[in-house]
Amino acid sequence: MKTSLTFLLITAMVLINIPKAQGQKDIKVLTAKESDPRVMQWMQGNPPPKDKTLRVDDGSFFIFPGLRWSVSHMREFMPTVGVSKGLKNAAPLAYAHLKSEIDQIRFMPLGKNQWISFEESLDEVYADGVIILHHGKIVYEHYRGSLTEEGQHTAMSVTKSVTGTLGAILVAEGLIDPKKKVTDYVPELKNSAFGDATVRQVMDMTTAVQFSEDYADPKAEIWAYSAAGNPMVKPANPNDPNSYYAYLKTVKKKGKHGDAFGYKTINSDALGWIIAKVTGMSVAEVLSERIWKKLGMEQDAYYTVDAIGTPFAGGGLSLGLRDMARFGQLILANGYANGEQIIPLAAMEDLKKGGDKTVFKKAGYSLLQGWSYHNMWWMTNNAHGAFSARGVHGQTIYIDPKADMVIVRFASNPVASNSANDPYSLPAYEAIATYLIESKR
Amino acid sequence: MKTSLTFLLITAMVLINIPKAQGQKDIKVLTAKESDPRVMQWMQGNPPPKDKTLRVDDGSFFIFPGLRWSVSHMREFMPTVGVSKGLKNAAPLAYAHLKSEIDQIRFMPLGKNQWISFEESLDEVYADGVIILHHGKIVYEHYRGSLTEEGQHTAMSVTKSVTGTLGAILVAEGLIDPKKKVTDYVPELKNSAFGDATVRQVMDMTTAVQFSEDYADPKAEIWAYSAAGNPMVKPANPNDPNSYYAYLKTVKKKGKHGDAFGYKTINSDALGWIIAKVTGMSVAEVLSERIWKKLGMEQDAYYTVDAIGTPFAGGGLSLGLRDMARFGQLILANGYANGEQIIPLAAMEDLKKGGDKTVFKKAGYSLLQGWSYHNMWWMTNNAHGAFSARGVHGQTIYIDPKADMVIVRFASNPVASNSANDPYSLPAYEAIATYLIESKR
Numbered sequence: 001m002k003t004s005l006t007f008l009l010i011t012a013m014v015l016i017n018i019p020k021a022q023g024q025k026d027i028k029v030l031t032a033k034e035s036d037p038r039v040m041q042w043m044q045g046n047p048p049p050k051d052k053t054l055r056v057d058d059g060s061f062f063i064f065p066g067l068r069w070s071v072s073h074m075r076e077f078m079p080t081v082g083v084s085k086g087l088k089n090a091a092p093l094a095y096a097h098l099k100s101e102i103d104q105i106r107f108m109p110l111g112k113n114q115w116i117s118f119e120e121s122l123d124e125v126y127a128d129g130v131i132i133l134h135h136g137k138i139v140y141e142h143y144r145g146s147l148t149e150e151g152q153h154t155a156m157s158v159t160k161s162v163t164g165t166l167g168a169i170l171v172a173e174g175l176i177d178p179k180k181k182v183t184d185y186v187p188e189l190k191n192s193a194f195g196d197a198t199v200r201q202v203m204d205m206t207t208a209v210q211f212s213e214d215y216a217d218p219k220a221e222i223w224a225y226s227a228a229g230n231p232m233v234k235p236a237n238p239n240d241p242n243s244y245y246a247y248l249k250t251v252k253k254k255g256k257h258g259d260a261f262g263y264k265t266i267n268s269d270a271l272g273w274i275i276a277k278v279t280g281m282s283v284a285e286v287l288s289e290r291i292w293k294k295l296g297m298e299q300d301a302y303y304t305v306d307a308i309g310t311p312f313a314g315g316g317l318s319l320g321l322r323d324m325a326r327f328g329q330l331i332l333a334n335g336y337a338n339g340e341q342i343i344p345l346a347a348m349e350d351l352k353k354g355g356d357k358t359v360f361k362k363a364g365y366s367l368l369q370g371w372s373y374h375n376m377w378w379m380t381n382n383a384h385g386a387f388s389a390r391g392v393h394g395q396t397i398y399i400d401p402k403a404d405m406v407i408v409r410f411a412s413n414p415v416a417s418n419s420a421n422d423p424y425s426l427p428a429y430e431a432i433a434t435y436l437i438e439s440k441r
Numbered sequence: 442m443k444t445s446l447t448f449l450l451i452t453a454m455v456l457i458n459i460p461k462a463q464g465q466k467d468i469k470v471l472t473a474k475e476s477d478p479r480v481m482q483w484m485q486g487n488p489p490p491k492d493k494t495l496r497v498d499d500g501s502f503f504i505f506p507g508l509r510w511s512v513s514h515m516r517e518f519m520p521t522v523g524v525s526k527g528l529k530n531a532a533p534l535a536y537a538h539l540k541s542e543i544d545q546i547r548f549m550p551l552g553k554n555q556w557i558s559f560e561e562s563l564d565e566v567y568a569d570g571v572i573i574l575h576h577g578k579i580v581y582e583h584y585r586g587s588l589t590e591e592g593q594h595t596a597m598s599v600t601k602s603v604t605g606t607l608g609a610i611l612v613a614e615g616l617i618d619p620k621k622k623v624t625d626y627v628p629e630l631k632n633s634a635f636g637d638a639t640v641r642q643v644m645d646m647t648t649a650v651q652f653s654e655d656y657a658d659p660k661a662e663i664w665a666y667s668a669a670g671n672p673m674v675k676p677a678n679p680n681d682p683n684s685y686y687a688y689l690k691t692v693k694k695k696g697k698h699g700d701a702f703g704y705k706t707i708n709s710d711a712l713g714w715i716i717a718k719v720t721g722m723s724v725a726e727v728l729s730e731r732i733w734k735k736l737g738m739e740q741d742a743y744y745t746v747d748a749i750g751t752p753f754a755g756g757g758l759s760l761g762l763r764d765m766a767r768f769g770q771l772i773l774a775n776g777y778a779n780g781e782q783i784i785p786l787a788a789m790e791d792l793k794k795g796g797d798k799t800v801f802k803k804a805g806y807s808l809l810q811g812w813s814y815h816n817m818w819w820m821t822n823n824a825h826g827a828f829s830a831r832g833v834h835g836q837t838i839y840i841d842p843k844a845d846m847v848i849v850r851f852a853s854n855p856v857a858s859n860s861a862n863d864p865y866s867l868p869a870y871e872a873i874a875t876y877l878i879e880s881k882r
Contacts, residue, residue, distance in 0.1 A: 043750055046686070046714060046717035046718055046721075046723075046751075047684065047686050047749055047751065048749065048750075053749050053750075054750075055748055055749065056520075056672065056748070057672070057675055057748060073522075073750075075516070075520065075521055075522065075523065075743075076520050076521070076522050076746055076750050077520050078520055079497075079516065079517055079518050079519055079520060080516055080517070080520075080521070081514075081516065081517050082516065082593075084591050086591060087531070087590065087591055087739050087740070089530040089531070090528070090530075149528065150525050150527060150528055152523075231497065231498070231673075232672075232673055234498055243488065245487070245488050273487060276487035277487055280487075282487075298528050299528070299741075300740075300741065302516075305517055307496055307497070307498060308484075308488055308489065308494050308496065309484055309489075309494075309495075309514075309517050310487075310488065
């Protein structure tokens, strides 16, 4: 499986210029319990001791185990823009507690030969918070480490699925025609790889772009992209792009658009740019107006922003765990909530129909056989029609329509790639879905 | 009157190293209507045109007229920490509309020979939002420019009065003894000017410290303090302090503590440090736990933070206008709200008794004759016993106990010093108080 490391870790590494290996030195050395931010006492004390202080300027904020604290405190390190929920009261979620039952559900992790309980698996994935909804009610809710019910946690690339959903809404509304060229909406991208791509290719990440997200390669484009989006430091070279948009204009083509799925964050930000162009609002404002204010959210969310205030549509969203559950439930419920069709049905139908399995296969994800990618959602294409939003270090929205179930999880696994979480996550989700169906709850 | 310019303007100037005069070049050139951020179209477009883009790294975000946009968007430029209101629903404020009557109230600005209506005066002070509470109900509410009812605006040095109020609460609770030495709580300050000061001297700003807030002086300590608190840039000299706490340790003594009032922001951050020490929490957490979660606030607030996450207790708070009104009303109502004594009565009694007029007089504020300063509140000592929280560029909480009135105002006057706003503010507040009393509303 390809490595798709968070931009933020990369940002940290760029900032301090540490060798790649050093950032991973402690990986898997500390267990979830040992690396619990409360145990580690990050940022405790006034001032905290030097070795307990997490900073942007030395990169410590995003190196494990410090990142376990930082993922719940991103706004304290970076400029951000709010996603207002408006001033209405929240729409409460109902409860139907099944926590002790679900904690005891056992499954066999992929590639292992030993059963494990769901409760035990939470340590393996370094979970910070988990909510499971069934028939729209919370059957499981659990917070760990630095995360509380009134806290906000970074969603990492789950952000992409939010961006893709906004795109699908605007397609259904006729503001975006996915068959049109990207440049019909963003003329500034004319001379980039996106110049001859369609919006659909961007939304399904089948553009052919010269962009490596392999952080083990110091020349990978991800480094330059991260630097471009980082408002905390000026570019090393004054001619380097210093915003997401400025970088996107420089992306080179590599191959033929539409041939293969290629998970590249720049597609999400290109879509974010298209959304901004057709609405006249940033993705943060669109998310607020179209979803946050309508869905009865409990908390404002926020995006990290670049030096010109552009929200990071590819990975910058932080939000409350219950609010992420509300968003997942909205998607499960075909866009309907609180007596209102919040997302047009046409958008939901398109979203759930999934993408092309053949082009997905070419990307070579060994653990994700038969999956596809569409509107920036990962479709399992399994018997339950499950699909998900996935972010590095273990962020998840997993939607199982057949089980009428949504699982949302925040985590801070020392390994960025989902290949570390999937063996303990994918079979767990299927086991819980099966339990809920078979127990006829 | 002394010039007390915002740290943020200074931060901007430090960052871009512009001559002092340049930052003021446009002062008073554009009227309130001409400099309305909606008219100026700051940050509109994707990306916004270069001359409409406000940035930290070139300092543009805090130079008038751009600052008129930025004051409502501080979190988009700086790392911040949230002040959670908790997840409870807001406590609604009742309305008893008198807007058209109050808009027509006329008064003579200080030093002028011409009557002006309250409505007209809002342009003179570059108001962004005004709420007037009478008998606890909103009689006047108005938003302009970039501020909306769901937005947040920087409170600048109104933050100090919030910090002072938290200090007074902890004094009433016995956690802080104001007669004790600062070093009894913060041993790290032993070798600084604060080393032999009492907590009371810090809370009333009668410490004798070598600290100029005169931004016209390039050697003024305010520059170094601002640089120390700025997480967006590393210090020019690696030995320079790079946090608020680190700077406070370096403050030199000048004169004798207790002799004279001297408005120095470092006192507020020293008090913030004391508060953090005795509670084990940051001022942001203390404000959340003691006030925000209890008062039925509508929105979370936030503080800007330095490179080690310390909230700027001297000026970093941003909050909603109605929430600032709720805070003012809590102070007017002797700490009682929503059926609860949120602030101990002893704290309120001490807060309202005011400070020493003799030491205040020595500071030489020509417009503030007979005033005093206590617990980081400005006491007018007028016939109504009015007192206020004051921040640069026109931020205000004005409390008139006799009229049972609270006025809160956010503004973005191109002139930082309140000397620019006071002639149009102080007589207006007295006229409105008189109107409310005489009309027997």
